Amino acid sequence: MPVQRLNHAVLYVRDVERSVTFYSDLLNFRTAFRLHADGDKVPEAAFLQAEESTNDHDLAFVQIEGPDLPQGPGRIPGLAHLAWEVDTLAELQRIRGKLVQAGALANETDHGTTKALYARDPDGLEFEVCWLVPADRIGEVDREAVAPLDLDALIAQFGADLQGGTGISAPALR
16 A cells, blocks of 8 residues: 555634644644745645654644635635655656546645645545655755655656655654
8 A cells, every 4th residue: 555644634714823722731732833924925824743753743723714814615614635655756657647647636745754646535625645755864955945846857866666754753763
C-alpha cells in the first residue's frame, strides 16, 4: 500500500486563537509555528504538534473569517484536507501519474520540508499526498519555502528511494 500514515489534518476555523487554546488546553498540543494574516493573500493560521510528536505539524488551523478574507461557498468551518504520507519520492511520482491520469491532480507544491501533491476526490474533497525530507537532511532545504514542485530535481537531489520522514513523522530505521 503506497500511503503509510496520516501526516496531518488541516481545519478551516472561525477563530484560530480560540482553536489553538482549545486543543492546547484539552489535548496538550503545542504551537509549532504561526502565519499571521497578510490581507487576502495569507490568512491567519496556526500549525500544532501533538505532545510527543516530532512531526512538522499534526494539526493546522486556517482562519476563514475576517475583514480581509474572501467570503463565499466553501468558506465554512470544517475539514480543509487530510495529508497522507508516502515513504519515497518514487512513490510520490507514481501516485502523481495516477492522479494526472484520473484528472484529480489540483496542485503541486514544494513546502521546503514537505513535498506535496493536492488532489480532489469525486465529491470535490481535497486531500494531500506528501513526502517529508528526513530529519538528517532538513539542512538541505529552505524550511520557509513555498514553490512549485519539481519532482525530477528532488529525485536528483535525494534519490528516488530515500525513506522520507525518518526522524520526523516515522521512527528512524535501524
